Amino acid sequence: MTTIAFIGLGNMGIGMASNLAKAGHEVRALDISRDAVDRAVAAGCVGAKGTEDAVKTADVVITMLPAGKHVELVYGGADGVFAHAKAGTLCIDCSTIDVATARKVISEAHLQGLNMIDAPVSGGVGGAAAGTLTFMCGGTGEAFGAAKPFLDIMGKNVFHAGDAGNGQVAKICNNMLLGIHMIGTCEAFNLAEKLGLDAQTFYDISSTASGQNWSMTSYCPAPGPVPSAPSNKDYQAGFTAAMMLKDLRLAQDAATSARAATPLGTQSEALYSLMEAAAKDDLDFSGIMKLINGSL
Ligand code: NAD
Numbered sequence: 001m002t003t004i005a006f007i008g009l010g011n012m013g014i015g016m017a018s019n020l021a022k023a024g025h026e027v028r029a030l031d032i033s034r035d036a037v038d039r040a041v042a043a044g045c046v047g048a049k050g051t052e053d054a055v056k057t058a059d060v061v062i063t064m065l066p067a068g069k070h071v072e073l074v075y076g077g078a079d080g081v082f083a084h085a086k087a088g089t090l091c092i093d094c095s096t097i098d099v100a101t102a103r104k105v106i107s108e109a110h111l112q113g114l115n116m117i118d119a120p121v122s123g124g125v126g127g128a129a130a131g132t133l134t135f136m137c138g139g140t141g142e143a144f145g146a147a148k149p150f151l152d153i154m155g156k157n158v159f160h161a162g163d164a165g166n167g168q169v170a171k172i173c174n175n176m177l178l179g180i181h182m183i184g185t186c187e188a189f190n191l192a193e194k195l196g197l198d199a200q201t202f203y204d205i206s207s208t209a210s211g212q213n214w215s216m217t218s219y220c221p222a223p224g225p226v227p228s229a230p231s232n233k234d235y236q237a238g239f240t241a242a243m244m245l246k247d248l249r250l251a252q253d254a255a256t257s258a259r260a261a262t263p264l265g266t267q268s269e270a271l272y273s274l275m276e277a278a279a280k281d282d283l284d285f286s287g288i289m290k291l292i293n294g295s296l
Pocket of ligand 1: 030036073239
């Protein structure tokens with residue numbers, strides 16, 4: 001049994017922390033929301049009173065927080081993880097944050113004598129609850145190897161993407177591609193329908209032709225062809241348009257700093273910002289179909 005501090009028990013963190021507790025570890029749960037801590041205690045974790053109480057006896061610290069500023073505060077703040085963790089503690093940040101902050105916090109961890117990796121996930125709330133997440137990790141081989149047994153409990157696929165921050169790089173590049181092919185898929189289905197070709201027939205043809213892609217075959221934004229897709233539940237999320245926009249913004253910030261041309265990533269960010277401006281960003285990200293077909 002390992003003592004694990006788990007900080008950030010929101011939609012994702014609660015399932016992940018519960019799975020670690022179920023596997024027999026002592027999980028010391030911390031969140032600024034009392035309700036979130038109570039839910040974790042009900043799921044077999046130990047409620048922590050503050051950061052020191054959560055991390056001082058822990059061998060592993062796992063965080064699942066909204067954004068880079070929260071990660072900087074939780075690790076580097078005056079009452080943060082770095083101020084209270086034992087030397088040699090392994091820190092695993094599973095939040096999706098900007099690459100620059102991920103690299104900065106990991107290098108500060110090393111200066112404090114701690115090991116740390118970035119390990120953002122895909123798989124959503126369902127994957128967090130079921131323990132089937134995909135982890136994309138950045139950091140030293142040694143830190144990755146130490147983290148892997150814990151990531152294996154929370155996930156099904158665990159990848160080492162290279163040095164610190166490379167987990168975030170893999171995550172934002174993947175989600176930028178997802179946003180782009182979702183919008184392209186919406187355009188194709190909408191044009192087909194306007195020209196008199198129904199969604200199912202177009203799906204049957206294109207899903208076995210060169211236009212085939214994940215947004216089409218696993219998550220079809222046109223209602224009908226893929227029964228499990230959010231398009232059949234009026235685009236109830238799923239993975240919200242707001243979360244897609246967050247990841248597209250992270251990708252654009254990174255592209256600017258790396259001077260990488262991402263013209264379609266830029267367009268995708270602009271289109272998802274229109275979902276936000278219309279206050280429809282709580283829809284599933286495939287709900288961008290409504291923007292494309294004029295029904296938003
Ligand atoms: P969430 O907002 O539901 O949970 C975040 C939790 O962090 C909240 O409970 C909040 O109270 C807590 N928190 C914030 N500041 C804190 C602090 N200083 N100390 C302690 N706790 C603090 O978010 P989520 O949906 O669980 O997502 C977490 C991360 O995972 C995000 O970076 C998100 O982009 C990423 N992610 C989410 C999904 C998804 O489907 N929800 C999928 C993949 C990745």
